[in-house]
Amino acid sequence: MSTLRHQGVAEGGWWQHRRRGSATLRGVSLTDLPDGFVAVVKRDCPTCTLVAPLLVDLTDVLGRGPDSFTVVSQDDPSFPDHLASIVDDSDLDLSYRLGIETVPTLLRIEQGVETARIVGWSRDQWRELTGLDDLGEGMPDHRPGCGSLTLDPTRADELAVRFRGSSLRSRRVELAALEDEMEALFDRGWTDGLPVVPPTPVRVLRMLEGTDRAPDDIVTIVPPDLVECSVEKIAVNAVMAGCRPEYLPVVLAAVEAACTDEFNMHGLLATTYFSGPVVMVNGPITTAIGMNSGVNALGQGNRANATIGRALQLTIRNVGGGRPGGIDRATLGNPGKYTFCFAEDEAGSPWVPMSVERGFAVDQSTVTLFAGEGPRGIVDQLSRDPESLSRSLAAGLRSVAHPKLALAFDAVLVVSPEHARVFREAGWDRARLRQELDEILTLDGDEIARGAGGITEGMPESLRGVTVPKFRDGGLLIIHAGGGAGLFSSVIGGWMSGRGGSQPTTWPIS
Amino acid sequence: MHDIADLEGRGVPGVFLASTEFIDAAQAQADAIGFQPARVFVPHPIQDRTDDEMRQLADDAVAEVIAALTSAG
Amino acid sequence: MNETTTVLDPTGERHPVERQRLPRPASLDGMTIGLLDISKPRGDVFLDHFEERLVAQGLRVERFRKPTFTKPAPIDLRHEISTRCDVVIEALAD
Numbered sequence: 001m002s003t004l005r006h007q008g009v010a011e012g013g014w015w016q017h018r019r020r021g022s023a024t025l026r027g028v029s030l031t032d033l034p035d036g037f038v039a040v041v042k043r044d045c046p047t048c049t050l051v052a053p054l055l056v057d058l059t060d061v062l063g064r065g066p067d068s069f070t071v072v073s074q075d076d077p078s079f080p081d082h083l084a085s086i087v088d089d090s091d092l093d094l095s096y097r098l099g100i101e102t103v104p105t106l107l108r109i110e111q112g113v114e115t116a117r118i119v120g121w122s123r124d125q126w127r128e129l130t131g132l133d134d135l136g137e138g139m140p141d142h143r144p145g146c147g148s149l150t151l152d153p154t155r156a157d158e159l160a161v162r163f164r165g166s167s168l169r170s171r172r173v174e175l176a177a178l179e180d181e182m183e184a185l186f187d188r189g190w191t192d193g194l195p196v197v198p199p200t201p202v203r204v205l206r207m208l209e210g211t212d213r214a215p216d217d218i219v220t221i222v223p224p225d226l227v228e229c230s231v232e233k234i235a236v237n238a239v240m241a242g243c244r245p246e247y248l249p250v251v252l253a254a255v256e257a258a259c260t261d262e263f264n265m266h267g268l269l270a271t272t273y274f275s276g277p278v279v280m281v282n283g284p285i286t287t288a289i290g291m292n293s294g295v296n297a298l299g300q301g302n303r304a305n306a307t308i309g310r311a312l313q314l315t316i317r318n319v320g321g322g323r324p325g326g327i328d329r330a331t332l333g334n335p336g337k338y339t340f341c342f343a344e345d346e347a348g349s350p351w352v353p354m355s356v357e358r359g360f361a362v363d364q365s366t367v368t369l370f371a372g373e374g375p376r377g378i379v380d381q382l383s384r385d386p387e388s389l390s391r392s393l394a395a396g397l398r399s400v401a402h403p404k405l406a407l408a409f410d411a412v413l414v415v416s417p418e419h420a421r422v423f424r425e426a427g428w429d430r431a432r433l434r435q436e437l438d439e440i441l442t443l444d445g446d447e448i449a450r451g452a453g454g455i456t457e458g459m460p461e462s463l464r465g466v467t468v469p470k471f472r473d474g475g476l477l478i479i480h481a482g483g484g485a486g487l488f489s490s491v492i493g494g495w496m497s498g499r500g501g502s503q504p505t506t507w508p509i510s
Numbered sequence: 511m512h513d514i515a516d517l518e519g520r521g522v523p524g525v526f527l528a529s530t531e532f533i534d535a536a537q538a539q540a541d542a543i544g545f546q547p548a549r550v551f552v553p554h555p556i557q558d559r560t561d562d563e564m565r566q567l568a569d570d571a572v573a574e575v576i577a578a579l580t581s582a583g
Numbered sequence: 584m585n586e587t588t589t590v591l592d593p594t595g596e597r598h599p600v601e602r603q604r605l606p607r608p609a610s611l612d613g614m615t616i617g618l619l620d621i622s623k624p625r626g627d628v629f630l631d632h633f634e635e636r637l638v639a640q641g642l643r644v645e646r647f648r649k650p651t652f653t654k655p656a657p658i659d660l661r662h663e664i665s666t667r668c669d670v671v672i673e674a675l676a677d
Binding site for chain 3: 512513514516517518520521522523524525526527528529531532536544545546547548552554555556557559561564565567568569571572575576579580581
């Protein structure tokens with residue numbers, strides 16, 4: 001038995017998630033419907049009006065046999081006219097549970113189970129399903145139906161909360177009648193100092209449509225309180241951050257990556273150092289959700305960049321309990337602790353994506369978490385050859401943490417397109433650039449020893465007479481991003497690496 | 511009650527004193543602002559009491575007020 | 584009145600939902616106690632005697648008065664109380 005699948009009302013790419021999600025959540029038991037046929041209609045629909053006389057006939061003819069014919073009306077229990085017994089579904093309970101997207105829909109029920117479904121009017125299909133060869137004589141061959149009221153935007157929210165609200169496990173918090181919504185969230189300490197979007201059940205349900213994962217799936221354990229963090233909790237914080245549902249998979253991956261032992265979010269929260277988690281995104285998802293990897297890539301203005309980084313921070317603070325003045329003892333911190341998230345410009349890059357260099361397939365979207373401070377600028381508007389430009393970049397990298405400190409601190413070098421062009425024209429891949437930087441950044445133990453140059457800070461005296469690399473193996477990440485104009489690159493200095501510190505952590509986005 | 515709520519938000523523990531006539535209104539206000547301040551009630555009426563009677567009300571309330579302001583209370 | 588709004592708790596739910604009162608000091612010794620008169624009639628008589636009783640116990644008291652009981656205390660007054668007092672008593676509503 002063939003069925004027509006109507007396209008339905010499209011609400012963006014994640015519409016497909018919604019349909020799949022709804023079907024599995026409903027787990028429909030149709031035992032309240034008798035075996036036979038069910039037609040779901042609404043008066044306010046030309047196709048339903050067209051088939052209305054047929055429905056009266058079908059009720060009459062089929063009703064005489066073992067099968068029943070039940071008509072369910074979404075908007076008017078007296079439609080179709082001249083039919084005695086119509087199921088009043090004005091609360092849309094049955095339509096929602098049956099997953100009706102179009103009216104008219106004709107269903108076959110056998111032993112309490114749906115065995116066939118026809119969407120819209122098709123004379124051939126209705127004849128085949130009902131076994132009535134002369135059904136609809138003189139009627140048009142087919143007509144598409146209209147949208148089911150369950151999809152009407154004015155009804156959809158109420159239905160989502162009624163049916164799926166109970167799948168939400170988070171504690172409900174009633175804001176008092178006289179509390180201003182926004183103030184109430186500040187008062188409860190749930191913000192980062194900026195206002196957040198109130199996480200109502202409807203907003204959280206919509207956010208959860210951005211993932212196939214179940215809301216009660218535990219994603220990770222969040223420090224310092226070591227609390228189990230579900231997909232739902234992350235969705236609540238993603239709503240607060242201002243994310244769209246399609247950003248949620250990136251946020252989930254970022255939270256998961258941040259809470260690994262490797263990244264050591266606990267240590268990062270407790271340090272007096274500047275750093276916060278920086279999220280760098282690779283892969284097809286960056287364009288799919290409209291992230292910014294170009295002009296002002298590290299700055300404000302792009303919703304995906306801004307809200308994904310913010311959602312990570314809000315989740316860590318709210319779920320894990322780590323707040324400034326509490327566990328967060330940063331001396332100065334940095335503005336990136338509000339949000340610091342951007343995408344690599346892969347299309348314009350002379351190199352393979354950073355994620356590929358780190359072992360992932362080019363079509364696998366990833367987040368790379370880095371314990372970074374605020375970005376610093378490197379100007380070089382005159383170097384035309386890669387050796388000279390490398391020395392400029394190395395000069396900027398040299399001063400990460402302190403020019404006389406080596407090995408303990410990692411860094412990300414953000415190479416802008418105009419600087420990248422110099423390397424492209426010279427045929428330097430990322431490995432070649434890194435090799436050059438490593439050589440230049442091989443520091444002289446005598447120069448960087450404590451007391452050398454009149455500066456007490458520095459490396460141990462025992463390193464006098466030997467050379468020391470500025471960065472440990474794997475401690476320098478190179479990423480390509482930025483607008484097409486501007487001979488500037490940037491260094492994002494890291495927190496300490498090694499045991500007790502943080503490793504840059506790349507995680508797949510699913 | 512709004513003042514006590516605000517002052518607690520500024521780090522000052524507080525207690526609100528009212529006559530027993532005010533019990534229900536105080537509860538309604540507290541529910542509306544989402545915060546239950548400490549409160550002590552003195553017997554109604556207030557307005558037509560003599561000065562001596564007012565002073566007696568104050569005497570009677572001291573212990574309870576101090577209890578509301580200390581953790582030992 | 585607005586309808587109440589329900590939101591979902593974004594936290595790890597280790598703490599109670601309702602806004603909690605501040606912790607109390609173990610005792611009032613050495614503390615400055617603010618007495619805030621809401622300016623209803625007869626309240627001053629009550630507070631004058633209350634102040635006497637507290638002072639008689641060796642406690643330090645500061646007096647404040649808001650202009651009208653019909654509105655919340657002005658922000659300057661609230662700020663002043665918060666900088667000068669360790670605890671506060673507001674009286675007398677009827």
